[in-house]
Amino acid sequence: MKMLPRLYRPGDGDVGICFEYAVHEAMNSGDPRVLERMETALKLCNIKRPQPKSILFGIEKTGAVQLIDTAKNILTDESRTLAGKVGQPPKLRSRLNTIAAAFRRPATRAALPYSIRGLWKADLFVGSIATQQWVGTTVKINPAHLEGAAGLRVGIVPTRQGQNDRVRLDDGRGLVICPLHHDADFMQAFYEGWRIVQAFIASDAKVPPERRLPRPVDREICRMLEERREYPAIEVIEDLRIFGQPELLKTVVGEVDRQDLKGATDTSVLVAPLSRKV
Template sequence: MSHKLSLAIQSDEVGESVRARYTMTSSILRAMLYSSNRNMITALGGPEKITLEQLARVYQEGTGDFGICFEYALHDSIRARHSSIYPIIEDVLHSFCKIKGNPESILFGIEKNGNLNVVETARNSLTDDARVLAGKVGKPPFLKHRVAVLERAFRSVKHRDRLPQSISGLWQADLFLGSPTAEQWVGTTLKVNREELKQAPGLRVGIFPSKTKEGPKRDEAKNLIICPLPYRSDFMVLFGASFQIAKQLMHANANMPKAPALVYEDDLAVAEWLSARRKFPVMAILEALHPLMQPGLIKADQSAESVAANNVNAFAPMPLID
C-alpha cells in the first residue's frame, strides 16, 4: 500500500531566531529523552508521561551527548528542508551517489548506550524494494528485511557475520539518506570530528561539522563521500545555541538557568518558556512548541512521490509531513 507524500519545502529563510531555537531545541530535548536510562524513564511512566522536571533529574551527562543530539537535529532539519543543510545533502545524493529524487532521511535510532530502539521507524519507512547502495560492483542488496539483522549486529558481534560482506559494517549507520521514489538509500555516519570518521563496508556518506569552508568530496582513503557542514553556518550556530539551552536546563533541574549560564535574549526567552512548563510531560511540551515555529518556514506541497504506509518517524512530536 502506498500513498502520496506531502513534501515540506522551505519557502522562507529562518527569520526570527527565537522561533528557530524552539524548533532546534525540541529535537535536542527529544534526543535527550530517548537516550536517557530506559529503566528510569519506564519507572516514571514512559516517554509519554515523564515531565521536563523529571527528565532533568534522570538525565545523566555523557560524552556522546553532543553527537546524539546532532543526529536528531540533522535528521529533523533534513526532513524540514533547512536551507543550509538540504542543498548540501541533495548535492551529495545527486552528484556523488547518483540517487535522484527528493532527498529524505531515516533515523536509524539504536542509541549508542543501548537505551533506545527506534528501528521500527526504519522498517516502516522503507518499501520492500528499497536497496542500499554500498559502492560495490553488483546488484545492491535489499534493505528493509535486513533492518532486524542490523539491529542484532549492533548489539552482538556474532550476528555481524550474517550480513553480506558488502554491507557488513552497515550496523554502524546513524542515518539512511536517500529517495523514496528511487528506492535507493545510503548508510550515513555522523561524527563530531572528521578524524572520527571510519571506513566500514556499507557506509557511504560521512557527515561532520567543519571549521573550514569546503564542499562534499570523495575520500578514497576512507572510502567515504565526506560531507562537511560549515561550522559557522546558520545550522551549526543554531544547533550550538540550542544545545546550550537544553544542557543548561538539565543542569538547573528544568528551572530557569541563572546568569551567566545564559545571557543572550533569544536563549533566555526559550529557556524561560520551557522552564515555566517543567511540570508538564516532555512530549506535550514538544507538541505545544509546534505553533511557535516561524510561519512560512516550511510549506506543504503535494508530490507524486509515494512511500510505504507509516513512513513518518514514530517519535517525531511535530509532523514534518502531512
C-alpha cells in the same frame, strides 16, 4: 519537564547523539542548510531525484536497537541500500533485523553480504523515497572520529576552520564527506541550542541566571520551558513547534549553473525556503 534535570546523567557522548538527532530532524523538516549539502552528497552516490529523507538508526546504550522513525512505513520491499560496489544493490527492509543484531553480536555480521558488512555502524539511512535508494550514513560531531566501513557511503561532520568544506568523495575512507557549515548556519544554530538546553538542565529546569545565558533570546526559550514544568516533556517539545511556524515556508529544490574563472560550467543544487502564497 521538571524531572528532566533529575533524570539526566551527563555523558561524553551526549553532544554527538544530539547532533545525530538534529541532522535527522533537519532533513525530514526540510531545513535548507542541511538539504542543500545532502542533495549534493546523494548525487555523488548516484541517487537521482534525491530530495533527502532520513531514517534514524538509534542504538541505545543498553544494546537495544530501535528504528526511531518506523522504517516499515518508509521502506518498501524494493528499497535498496547502495554500497558503491559492482552488482545488484542489496535490499534493505528484509535485512533490518540482521543489521540490528550485528551491532550486538559480532558473529552475526558474517550473515550480511560482504558489500554491506559494516552497515551496522550507520547512524542514519538517508535516501530518496521516490526511488527507494538509500545509503548508510555515519554522523560524527568530531571529524577526527570519522571512519569508513563496508556499506557506509556518506559521512556528515561539522566544517573545520581552514579545511576543505566542499561535499566531496574521500577515496581513502570510501565515503562522500558532507561538512555542515558553522557561521550563521546549521552548526551555529545547533551549538547555540545545545548550550541553552545544558543551561536549562543545570538550572533545575528553570530560567538560568543572566551570567549563564547572557542573551535575552536564549533566556526567553528557557522561560517558555519553565512555564511548562508540570507538563510531560515530549508534549511540551511538540507543542512548542507551532511557534516556529514552519507552515509559512516551503522548500524549493533547483539546479543552478555557474561558471568558474576559467569559463567551465558547474551545476550545483540549490535548496531555498520561499514564503507560501496565501
